[in-house]
Amino acid sequence: MKKTKLGEFEELVLMTVVVLQADAYGVEIKRELESRLNETLSVGSIQSALKRMEEKGFLKSEFGEASQKRGGKRKRIYQATPHAHKVLQEMKDVRSQLWASMPSMVRS
Amino acid sequence: MNNAKTPNWSRRLLYFFLREEYREEIEGDLNETFEENLEQYSVKKARKIYNREVIKLIRPILTKKMSGTQKLNHYGMIQHNLRVAFRSYMRYKNTFLINLVGLASGLACTLLIYLWVQSELQVNQFHENGDRLYQVLANNSTSNGIRTDRATPGGLAEALAEELPEVELAVTETWTNTYTIAHGETNLKAVGQYVGKDYFKVFSYELLQGDKDEVLSEQRNILISDKLALRLFGTTSDVVGKIINFQQFRDYQVSGVFKSPPSSSTHQFDFIMTYEEFKELNSWVLNWKNNGPSTFVILSEGTDLEAFNLKIKDFIRSHNGEPNITPLATRYNDLYLHGKFENGISVGGRIANIRLFSVIAFFILGIACINFMNLSTARVSRRNKEIGVKKTVGANRSSLIFQFLSESLLMTTVSLVLALILVWLVLPEFNHITGKQLSLVFSGELILILIGTILFTGLMAGSYPALYLSAIRPIKVLKSQSASSKSQLWLRKSLVVVQFSISIILIVSVIVINNQIQFTQDKNIGFNKDNILYFEAEGQVELNMETFLQEVRNVPGVLKASSTAHSFVEGGYTGLTYNVKWDGKDPESSVGMEYMRVNYELIELLDFEITTGRSFSTDFKAEYNKVIFNETAIKLMGLNEPIGATINIGGRDTQIVGVVKDFHYKTFRQEVGPAYFVLKPDDTWLIMTKIAQGEEQETISRLNDLYAKFNPDFSLDYKFLDQDYEAQYQSEQRVATLSKYFSGIGIIISCLGLLGLASFSTEMRIKEIGIRKILGSSRFSIVRLITGEFTKIVLIAIVLALPISYLITSNWLDDFAYRIELSWWIFALAGVFAILTAWFTVSVQTIKASMINPAQCLRNE
8 A cells, every 4th residue: 555645535425436436526426425325525625535535546537518507517427547446456355364464352 | 616715905915025036826726726725615715725825826936026127116315315405405495394384274175165065065965865864855936037936735745646657756845844742741842744645655764663654654644853852851762652742732652763863864853643634624725726734756877857847837836836836856865965946947056165175175185285286396506416316326317307297296295294284173153154064084085186186286286396306407407597598587486476366266266255234134134024023823823923922022022012924034025926917918928926925014114115005904894805016016917006906816806005115025136026015914824023222131030921921832943133144144154154264275375485586586596686785776666577577477377367357256246136246356455465465575675685685695616
């Protein structure tokens, strides 16, 4: 896990992007995460996480369609890069290994 | 879909900080969230969430970069400019002080005038229905033009409301008067009037207690102001239902308490009674031929005023009123400023003073700005090196313009602070002169105005130096010393010409205004108004007038005593009748005559000059059908042998016994009209006494005692005739005092400018003067050399200013029927005064220059 530096919140956002696939744009991500985490998130926190991960090469993006609801402004659809998939997989592996080696009283 | 918009300011904030490449996406996201929130929450809450979201977007990764080519601010440059400005102030203290004093006093004058104009514009503007509130005036077509009067038939309001559908509400109001009212042991004087039922619906005077539909419904109701309630009962609560005695004559029940009219109201009164009661006591008002009360109407929305006036043209005639009177509805809000009528049309009024002072304010500020412009450009040679270097290093023109503008804005800001302090200091005195209660309250509007003034003055004063100095060519400046071109010198001089022209116009105006005022005070008005004390007869005094007068004549210090119904000053008690008929009178024409009902001895008391015939006298019998006309009336009637002729007055044959020389019973604004005296002691209610000079106080206290003996329940409320007479010219008096001050300040500011220029120009020519002195020039010729330059400028200013000031002053004087002549010496005086001040101003500099030691100024070359 060298040079990846994926924060906890960033990881959640990244996974949501993967889950949402073609629907992965700002508000939708926010909505999905809010319902899963059961808490309110600000546009700012989502956007800054997205921008940071794009900079680090976890995400790429392109403009999608506009809608009246958005005041004629286009969406930006995010997609996880192969690198991101690899990193996610790595993290999951590390975690499950750690879980496996934990004493049983914590596990239950 | 909901139409609610996202909040403007936070969207703008977003554009300000958000990186451009993210704008579309993030704004879209925000919009979508906003729309969703709208479905769930109120618009207000959705907007609140939006604002919060925008604030939360301020994160380093999303905001524009602070460094690099795109900068968020110019702090560095501003700091530099301020430092340079500050250094130049410190270095050239004289210029700085002249600018500071000039601009500060100019701004202070402008601010004072602004406060005054503002309060004038607000007079009577507080009525809620102001846009539909009209006063119905009466246009009397007489043989000498149409006279517009506020007095209308007493039944007009009711008839208008009844017969015309456009009239939503109509109300009658009588004149205000001072009466004695009492409750229990307390009795005091208060100002009251009688008004129609819907008074509080038509006017927006605030009712503290009582319902505006009910308070005037009972005939014997009385409403009092909160202040009067405090004076009379010591409290404002629970006074409704109490009984007030009026003039020791009748009891009235308090039905409500109103808040004392604000100072912005021209109507000031302490209590109100019903018009129904007035009608019962004054049956004459029911006759449509008699005019007296004022009439106000509220017209329904969308009524066309002109059409309405056309419709009511014959209204008074058709109700058997005076056939020559046409009612004229005029917007009540406009009457205060546009209350002067000529031939039935509004021709201005107080608005003229507002215009006058606005122009003066603008002039003074202009003079101060010119000083600033002149001194800054004059100092160009001092700063051209700085500009040259800056330009060489790469400053572009706009940044230099920015530098000079920010310098002048800084100057104006400092001056404005000083001006505010000045205003604060002189405001009490200013209030005293103007008779207003102005105060410096920092409302949002005033702050906006102040910022506007800073920008306007700063840009106006700084524009020329900024544009001129920034255009300097660096090579020229750095190579040679001189940068002031011919055209620039020319401009500077013409600005001084403008300054001095304005000053001269101000001087002429001040002389003319003051002369006219003096003229009105000194002119023989046809009677002697000095040491005349008068008061109203009330209660027992009114009932036993003759006995009282006899006793008054016995009071030591009283020279003469009589009674009258006419107070011989405008705004007091007057009377006008159209009921005079004589042989040969055109039956169609209508002539209004002022009539004075007097007692024996009044004509002698006021020293009216009888030219032919005699005065009223107890030596003759049946004086009650005798009359004394003034000369104008005799001329109007075309009587060659007036004495003994018979004239029909009000249906009664009356014999002329005397002719009195014309006298001014109105101001000099109006020409003396026809007037007459009749002897009617029973109709008089003003006691006039001539008292000996020097012991006024003792005489007054004796009169007080006598009055109290007759009338224990009344207090004596006396007035002096000469004071009332002067009050007629109060507004001119104010204009005179104010214009004196403002012109003085204007002149001082222009002299400051001249001083600055003179010192600069002697400095520039210091080498020339040195050489001249070496070659043998005398001190005097050097003084003459420099003075001559400025003399020329001032002479040109005089030539320009005199015709303009002639036009302005003769226009102002047109307002007066009796006025001073504009003689040449006024203009000569103003011119000489201007030249002398200019000489005096520059003399300090020139004498200093002439005494210079040539060795010193020629040493360094």
